[in-house]
Amino acid sequence: MSTLPKSTQVLVVGGGPGGSTAATLLARQGFDVTLVEKEITPRYHIGESLLPSALEIFELLGIRDKVESYGCQQKEGAYFVWGPRQWGIEFQRLLNKYTFQVRRGRFDKLLLEHASEQGVKVFDGIEIRKLSFDGERPISATWSSGGMNGSSGEIAFDFLIDASGRSGLMSTQYLQNRRYHKEFQNIAIWGYWKNVDFSKIWPENGTVSARTEDGSGWIWAIPLSDDTLSTGLVLNKEIYKQRKSQASLEGIYAAGIADCPYVSDLVKTAELASPIKVEQDYSYVADKFAGPGYFMLGDAACFLDPLLSTGVHLAFFGGMLSAASIGSVLRNEVTQEQAYSFYDKTLRFHYLTLLVFVSSFYHITGNPEDMDMDADPSAGPRRFIAEVEDLQKVEPQMRQLVSEHMVELLTKAEEGVRLMVAEELEGTAKLSGELDPKHQAVFLQLWRGVFGYLPDFDGLRLKTQTNLRLVSVSEDDAAALTLDTVLDEKYYAQQEADMALTK
Structure with a gap:
């Protein structure tokens, strides 16, 4: 589809897991849904480890068979090295389930393609420039595509689902109701490693979460299907500032891995195969998730911490919950x-x-x-x-x-x-x-x-x-x-x- 419609029942802003989930579930209920994504897909995103709860969402979306055959890394559990304690959780043994490790660019693209097949009008490369309101209720969006020489227009809607990620269309630009956690003032530094001995990871292809020996931070290690290991160091912001005055970003990252024997053993024969990336100020919550004509979900609403891989799960959950809520309103049930x-x-x-x-x-x-x-x-x-x-x-x-x-x-x-x-x-x-x-x-x-x-x-x-x-x-x-x-x-x-x- 080449041109955005002039109006739609539900406008979804954001093509990540939350936006795709909400759009697909609404379209499967028979509603008119338009989804716009700012980036040209597939696009890079961190957040590669899924929880077992994803399987229930895949069933609701009608996409489980596609995910199973898509080449994602099957994840059998999680392993923790936390101070003097080490333990593993086998999902099959305890939950009779498994889940996946995913490359988010390809995975998010799969979800968007499925949304389109279910009847969602999907557009990428579309940026929402401004919302118009009737009182407190958003009623239309001004959009543009392709930069200076691109097209632009306006789309009216009955309901807005804000799945715009960390940029937070409603929360940061209009409601200004985002609060950052005092508890989780952390920095994440990560990269991707090749030639890792995955056989050392238990449960098979599980997510590893390991504290550094000095207790200043912890490291994630996520085995991906292209034989790379996503490896990230999480530090408190104040500790990061102290170390940044004495070492480069690469030096801080290397020192963190060296101070974590379990992970350093995983990568001792491997090589770093990507630039180092860093994120901060990612732990926050909006004081209000919904109001007249709008629902916020995923990173647009809140984000906790990389520990335990809750980000995509919250996005899936918000997508499901918003679709149930809007569908019930449109059917006059509530x-x-x-x-x-x-x-x-x-x-x-x-x-x-x-x-x-x-x-x-x-x-x-x-x-x-x-x-x-x-x-x-x-x-x-x-x-x-x-x-x-x-x-x-x-x-x-x-x-x-x-x-x-x-x-x-x-x-x-x-x-x-x-x-x-x-x-x-x-x-x-x-x-x-x-x-x-x-x-x-x-x-x-x-x-x-x-x-x-x-x-x-x-x-x-x-x-x-x-x-x-x-x-x-x-x-x-x-x-x-x-x-x-x-x-x-x-x-x-x-x-x-x-x-x-x-x-």
Whole structure:
């Protein structure tokens, strides 16, 4: 399609995973959707490791077979070297799943091509210059393409999905409601390595997250399908500033890898095959994710930290949730005000849950004094939860819900971690012993709970089966997963039975 239409029901700004997901799911519901991407695709992007939750999104999109055959690196789990502790998580063993490591340029292009096949009007090389408003509601966008000699025009819309990434069309240019985290003031420095011995990575093609020995930062190592290893060093901004006064960017990066024996061993026979890249000021959140006529998602709404690969997951989740919300409004199943409130509260709950999980991982797993399980086992997570600034800025009911949920999961997860310590046997990381079924169930629920559990808000619930939509709790006969259910011994017993069937 060569020319943008004059109007559309839904305009999606941004062609990353979140924008493609929202556009595809709306088009599959029969709505008129136009998606514009500023860059000419494929374009480079960091964020190459997917979580197991991606498989459910692929099923919803109807794209799983394409992804499976696309040549992405299949990822079997994750391995952590965090201070004196080392452990692995095998997704197939604990979740009966796997996931992928992806080159984002090719992967995002695949999602866009699929969106087009599903009926989305897709345009790349289109920049949104300005939004026009009716009161607080955006109603049209002025666009341009091709620089000085290109074309331009205006497109009207009923709803705007802002998936514009870090540039944050609505948040930075109009609402000015983005806040940067005091907790995560980190710098990421990364490059790509060739001739890495992938056989040293366990689980197979898993994401490695390893702290430096001096405790000043950590390193990711992500094996990709073109036989390269994406390797990044994450440092606190103040530590980076100190080192920058004494060394080059390349020197800081090399020193960080040298101070991380597990990763330095991976790349000792490899060579750096790319320029070094650096990013900063990437941890932030908008105070509001939705309002009259607009929904913000992915990096346009919030971003946490590279640890645990939550970025693409949040983008997928926001895309799914916005498509359900807008679809329900356009079918007159909920009011617009209900949809905005539900979207904001649900995405924020999901984001805050991940925030506490990632933060607690930094603080608890890295500090031996927080691992004293003979003392109050919830003291570590509960203490840090009380300190997280973002939790103090939301309504008390949500803050309590997130806090209680995460304290229980983190406390039980730490018990599981202590039994999952791995050791090096003949150069390959192996589990030092079998977990008993209850601890397996705890770990399974930790990953499902963090990446799948959602409460009801405003008497509504997200429904993904049959038709993607918002439904009234009173009309939904499906049993909701509640905190009481998560912690119920019968639930653990059922998880034991489920896992016994998969062995």
